[in-house]
Amino acid sequence: MYNKLLRVISEILDVPLNEMPMDSSPDTIASWDSMRQIDIVMAVEEEFGIRFKDSDIPRLFGIRGFEQVLKEHIESAYGD
Amino acid sequence: MKLTEIKKALREMSTDLLPPLNVSIVRNVTIEAIEPYHRYMAALMGFNVHVKFGSYDAVWQEAVSGAHEILSDAVNCVIVITYFENLSPSLGRNFAGLSAEDVVAEVVRIENYCRDVLEGIRRQTSAMVLWHGWELPCYPSLGVVDNQLPSGQWATMVRLNLFLRELLASTVSAYFIDTPGCLMRLGRDRYFDLRQWNMARAPYTGEALAEFVSEHYKHIRAAWGKNKKCLVLDCDNTLWGGIIGEDGIAGIAIGQGNPGSAFLDFQREILALHQRGVILALCSKNNEADVLEVLRTHPDMLIRQSHLATWQVNWNDKVSNLRRIAEELNIGLDSIVFMDDSAFEIDLVKQMLPQVEAVHLPLGRASEYAHILASCGYFHTLVISDEDRRRGTMYRDEADRKRLHRSAPDIDSYLKSLEMVLTVQRVDRIILPRVAQLTQRTNQFNLTTRRYTEEDIERILELGNEVLCLRVVDRFGDAGIVGACILKISDETVLFDTLLMSCRVLGRKIETAFLAKALEVARARGCTRAIGDYIATAKNAQVADFYLEHGFVPLMDQTEPPRKFELKLTNGDLSIPEIFKEIELHL
Numbered sequence: 001m002y003n004k005l006l007r008v009i010s011e012i013l014d015v016p017l018n019e020m021p022m023d024s025s026p027d028t029i030a031s032w033d034s035m036r037q038i039d040i041v042m043a044v045e046e047e048f049g050i051r052f053k054d055s056d057i058p059r060l061f062g063i064r065g066f067e068q069v070l071k072e073h074i075e076s077a078y079g080d
Numbered sequence: 081m082k083l084t085e086i087k088k089a090l091r092e093m094s095t096d097l098l099p100p101l102n103v104s105i106v107r108n109v110t111i112e113a114i115e116p117y118h119r120y121m122a123a124l125m126g127f128n129v130h131v132k133f134g135s136y137d138a139v140w141q142e143a144v145s146g147a148h149e150i151l152s153d154a155v156n157c158v159i160v161i162t163y164f165e166n167l168s169p170s171l172g173r174n175f176a177g178l179s180a181e182d183v184v185a186e187v188v189r190i191e192n193y194c195r196d197v198l199e200g201i202r203r204q205t206s207a208m209v210l211w212h213g214w215e216l217p218c219y220p221s222l223g224v225v226d227n228q229l230p231s232g233q234w235a236t237m238v239r240l241n242l243f244l245r246e247l248l249a250s251t252v253s254a255y256f257i258d259t260p261g262c263l264m265r266l267g268r269d270r271y272f273d274l275r276q277w278n279m280a281r282a283p284y285t286g287e288a289l290a291e292f293v294s295e296h297y298k299h300i301r302a303a304w305g306k307n308k309k310c311l312v313l314d315c316d317n318t319l320w321g322g323i324i325g326e327d328g329i330a331g332i333a334i335g336q337g338n339p340g341s342a343f344l345d346f347q348r349e350i351l352a353l354h355q356r357g358v359i360l361a362l363c364s365k366n367n368e369a370d371v372l373e374v375l376r377t378h379p380d381m382l383i384r385q386s387h388l389a390t391w392q393v394n395w396n397d398k399v400s401n402l403r404r405i406a407e408e409l410n411i412g413l414d415s416i417v418f419m420d421d422s423a424f425e426i427d428l429v430k431q432m433l434p435q436v437e438a439v440h441l442p443l444g445r446a447s448e449y450a451h452i453l454a455s456c457g458y459f460h461t462l463v464i465s466d467e468d469r470r471r472g473t474m475y476r477d478e479a480d481r482k483r484l485h486r487s488a489p490d491i492d493s494y495l496k497s498l499e500m501v502l503t504v505q506r507v508d509r510i511i512l513p514r515v516a517q518l519t520q521r522t523n524q525f526n527l528t529t530r531r532y533t534e535e536d537i538e539r540i541l542e543l544g545n546e547v548l549c550l551r552v553v554d555r556f557g558d559a560g561i562v563g564a565c566i567l568k569i570s571d572e573t574v575l576f577d578t579l580l581m582s583c584r585v586l587g588r589k590i591e592t593a594f595l596a597k598a599l600e601v602a603r604a605r606g607c608t609r610a611i612g613d614y615i616a617t618a619k620n621a622q623v624a625d626f627y628l629e630h631g632f633v634p635l636m637d638q639t640e641p642p643r644k645f646e647l648k649l650t651n652g653d654l655s656i657p658e659i660f661k662e663i664e665l666h667l
Contacts, residue, residue, distance in 0.1 A: 011084045014091075035112040038276055042113065042286045043083040054275050 001074065005066055008047050012039045025062025044070070050077075083286055086120045093123050101127040101300070104150040104207075106134035106142055107161040110282035117286075117293040125297060125306055136281070137166060140193060143200030151204040157300060158201055159257075160211040163283060164237075167193070167214075175233040176221040183231055191243055198251055208303055209254040210296055213241045215263045215271075255299050255462070262291040298460040308437060308458040309411055311353060312402060314420035315364035315371055315393070318441055318449075319343065319383060324370045325524040325583065325619055335380030342446035347382040349450040354387050358459050359409060362391035363401045363418065365587065367524075367621055395622045397491055397587055398425050399432045417458050423556060432494055495588055495659040498554040502590060504597040505666040507547040507564070512537060515549050515564045518580055523619035525591070526580040527612065527626060528642060530566075537566075540577075545569055546601055550594050552585050559585055565598050574602035574649075576612040579626075589657045595630055596654040597665055599647075608649050611635075613642035630654060 009024075010017050013031050026032040032040075041060060045051060048070065052060070056069045081089075101122055105111060115131045122129035132150050134142045139162060142151065151158065165172040171186050178186070201209055220226035220233040229235065241260060248254040263271045266287055276282040284292075301307050316323040320343050321333025333340040334347075354360050360383070364371060371393045375385040390408050392401035398420070406413050414435040420426050421441045429438040437458060441449050507515050512534050519532045532540075541547055550563030562585045566578035576598070581591055599610060612627040628634070631654065632645035656663065 008084055011087050014087075034280060035110070038110070038113050038280055038282050039083060039116075041276070042273075046082040046286065047084060052275070054278070057275050057279050 001070060002067060004047065005044065005063065005070060008043050009040055009063060009066070012036060012043050020063070022063060025065070027062070040066075048073075081120075081290070083116065086116050090116060090119055090123065095119070095123045095128040098123065098126055098128040101129045101157070102132070102155045103129055103157045103159060104132045104134065104155050105159045105161065106139045106147075106150065106201075107159075107163075108137040108139055108166040109161060109163040109284075110136065110276075110280050111161060111284070111289075113282065113284075113286070114289045114293065117289050118296070121293045121297050122300075125301060127300075127304075140197055140200075143197040143204075146200075146204060148204070151201060151207075153205055153207070155205050155207045157208045157210060157296075158205065159296065160197065160201075160209065162194075162197075162212070162214075164214040165283075166281075171233070171236065174221075175236075180231060183236060187236065187240065190240060191247075194244060194247055198247060198254065202251065202254075206253070208299065209248070209251070210257050210299055211244065211248055211254065212257045212292070213244060213259045216241075216260050218263075218268045253303075257292065257295050257299075259292070259295075262288060262295065266291060294457055298457050299462065301457075302460050302462045307460055308358075308417045309415040310359040310361060310389070310405075310409060310417070311350065311459070312361045312363045312405060312416055312418045313350070314422070314425070315362060315366055315374075317421040317443060317446075318419060319347065319362075320374070320381075321446060323583065324374060325366055326521065329370075329374055329378060332374065332378075334378065339446045340380070342449065344380065344382065346446065346449040346453065349453045351382050351387065353453070353459055356459065356464055357461065359389045359411070360387050361389050361405050361409070362393060363398050363405060363420075364391075364393045365395055365398070365583070366393050367619065368393040370619075395587065398429060399491065402429065402433060402436060417456070419453070427556075428494055431497070432491075492657065492659050495657075498556075498588070499661040500552060500554045500588065500590070500659070501662045501664070502593055502597075502660055503551040503553075503664045503666060504548055504594065504601075505551070507537070507541070507549050511549055511561060514561045515547065518561070518564050518582065519578060522580045522582060523617070524583050525586055525623055526578075526617075526620050527576065527623055528578055528615045529617050529620060530578050530615075532566075532578070540566060540568070545577075546574075546598075546605070548598055548601060550581070550590070552590060563590070563594050565594070567598060567602055569602065569605055569607060572606060572608040574599075574605070574607040574610045576610065579612070589659060591626070592630065592654070593656045593660060593663055596656045597663065599649060599654055600665065601667070603649050610647045610649060612645040612647070614645065615642045 006017055006020060010020055013029060013036055015029060015031065026037065041052065044066060050073050052069065059069055060066050103118065112133060118129055118131050134147060134150050139160065168186055168190055170178060170182070198209065214237055216237050217233050222229065222232055226232035226234055245256045248256045270285060271288045272283055273285045313319055321339045322331055324332055334343050335341065350360065362371065372385065374381060375383065390405055392404055402413065402416065402418060406416060412435070413433055417437045417439060418429055419439045419441055421443045423440055426438045426440040429436055439452065439456065441452065516532055516534045516537055519530065523529065537547055546567040546569065548565050548567065549561050552559040552562050562582040564578065564580055565576060568575040568577045581594070602610060612632050614624065614627060616624060627645035632647045635644040635646055638644060
C-alpha cells in the first residue's frame with residue numbers, strides 16, 4: 001500500500017521516488033501546491049478504488065497523512 | 081482513463097514537435113485539474129496544447145476590462161466556465177426563497193452578463209469560444225411542485241441554457257458546450273465532487289473533466305479539419321448478425337427481435353451519419369454477390385447500396401482493401417474510421433495502417449454498437465451544409481470513375497507477429513464430432529462441400545484412409561479445430577475427397593501449410609501423386625483456383641464435376657510461407 005501510494009504521488013508531482021522521503025509534504029516539495037493536492041486526492045481515490053470521507057480531506061497532509069487515512073479505510077473494509 | 085495513466089502516457093509521448101494549440105480557460109471555479117486531460121486529448125489528435133487559466137472568478141473583468149495574457153489573437157480557443165452556483169448564488173442555491181420578480185430580475189442580470197462577456201472576449205480575440213452550459217438541477221429546491229411551475233427552477237435553467245445557445249449561435253465561431261448532457265451521461269455522483277467543492281471550489285470529478293475535454297475536442301477537431309470523413313464497415317456480425325456466407329440471406333439477424341434489432345439500431349446510427357455527410361463504405365471478406373444481394377433485397381436492411389460510396393467485398397486482406405477505398409475516394413487514410421467485430425482485423429489495421437482509426441465492435445454485444453458509434457466523437461462538424469448531405473453521392477460517383485490497381489502490402493511480417501502455432505493431427509474419438517460438424521457447416525472455404533456424419537467418417541477411417549484436422553493457436557488464443565481434410569488412399573494415389581477451413585482463420589496462409597502437411601502424410605503412406613477435387617457451389621467461389629495456385633494441374637477431358645487437379649509428389653515438398661512460429665504434425 002505504501003509503495004503504491006508513493007508511486008501515485010510521485011507520478012502526479014513529477015518528482016522521482018528517491019527524492020520523496022516518508023515525511024514529504026507540501027512543506028518540503030515545492031510543486032505540491034493546493035492544485036496538485038486536488039489531483040493527488042483524485043488519483044489516490046482512482047488507484048485504490050475508495051472514496052475519502054469529507055472529514056478525511058483536511059487530514060490528507062503529506063505522505064504520512066495519506067498513509068494514515070488509507071490505512072483506516074483498508075482496516076474498516078476488512079475489519080468486520 | 082485514470083489520472084496516473086494519463087500522466088504516465090504524457091511523459092512517454094513526445095509532443096514538442098506537434099503544432100501548438102493555445103487554449104485559455106476563463107472560469108469562476110477551480111478547474112486547473114483539467115490540464116492533463118487537455119494535453120492528453122490534444123496529443124492524441126496531433127496538437128501540443130498550452131493551457132492558460134484566467135484568475136479565479138474574474139470572467140467578467142477579464143472579458144470586459146481586458147486581459148492580454150489570456151485573451152489575444154495568439155490564443156486559438158477560449159473556454160468559458162461560469163459555474164452556476166457561483167454565477168448566481170440566489171438562483172442556484174436559494175431558488176425557493178425568491179419571488180417571481182426576483183427570478184426575472186436575476187435572469188436579466190445573467191443574460192446581460194453573458195452578452196458583456198462574449199462581446200468583451202470578441203473585442204480581444206477572434207479565437208474559437210467554447211462556453212459551458214449550466215447543469216440542470218437534479219433535485220429542484222421546490223421539490224415536485226417545481227414540475228408544475230412555468231418559471232420553476234428547472235424551467236428557468238432550461239430557458240437560460242436556451243438563451244446561451246442562441247447567443248453563441250448568433251456569434252461567429254462561438255459554441256455551446258453541452259454540460260447538461262455531460263451530467264446526464266455520467267450521473268450526479270460521478271460528475272460532482274462536493275468535497276473538493278467545499279474544500280477548494282473545485283466542483284467536478286476527473287470523469288467530468290474528461291467528458292468536458294471530449295466535448296471541447298469535438299469542436300476543435302472539426303474546426304481544424306481533423307474530423308473523420310468516412311466510415312468503413314465490416315458486414316458479418318457488424319452490419320447484421322451472423323455470417324452471410326454460412327447462414328444465407330434468410331439466416332442473418334437484422335430487423336426485429338434480439339439481436340436483429342440491435343443491428344438495426346446500429347444501421348440507424350450509421351444512416352444518421354450518412355445524412356450528416358459522412359461517406360460510407362464496406363470492407364468485408366465475403367462473396368460480393370452475397371453482400372450485394374442483402375443490400376438490394378433484404379426487406380429489413382436500412383443501409384442500401386445507394387448509401388455506399390464504394391465497397392471492397394472480396395477475399396483480399398483488409399489493409400489492401402482500406403488503402404484501395406482511400407485511393408478510390410481520394411481521401412487520406414487519416415480520414416477513415418474502420419469498424420469490425422474481429423479483434424484480428426482491428427489489430428492488423430492498427431499495426432499496419434496506424435493513420436486509420438480502427439474501432440473494435442465486441443462480438444456478441446451488438447446492443448452496444450449504436451452507442452459506440454454515437455459516442456465516438458470522430459465525425460463532428462460545426463455546420464451541416466446541403467453539400468454535406470449530398471457528399472455520399474458525390475464520392476460514389478468519384479469512385480465509379482476511378483478503378484485503380486491493387487497494391488498488396490507486405491503482410492507477412494504482420495502474420496509472423498501473430499506467433500501462429502499449427503498442429504495437424506489424425507482425427508480421434510474426441511475430435512471426430514467436431515470434424516463431422518465442420519463438414520456439415522462449412523460453405524465458403526470448402527473444396528467439395530461433401531457432408532458427412534460421424535458414422536460416415538468412421539467408415540472412411542476403417543477403410544484405411546486418412547482424416548486429418550488442424551488446430552490453430554496464436555497470441556490471441558486458441559482458435560480450436562478450424563480445418564479438416566479427408567484423404568482417400570488407393571495404391572500410390574491420394575485423393576483429396578474433402579478439404580475445408582473455418583472462415584475464422586482465412587487470409588493467414590494457413591491453408592497452404594495445411595495442404596503441405598497433408599501431402600507429407602500422403603507421401604509417408606507411399607503416394608506418388610495427389611488428386612484434388614473441386615465442386616463449385618454458390619458459396620465457394622473463393623477456392624475455385626486453390627489447387628491451381630498450389631501447383632496442381634487440371635486433368636484433361638473432364639465433363640462432369642468434380643473438376644480434378646493433379647500434383648506429382650515426386651517433385652519435392654510444397655513450400656510453406658515462413659510466417660509460422662511452429663508447425664507440428666502429430667500422428
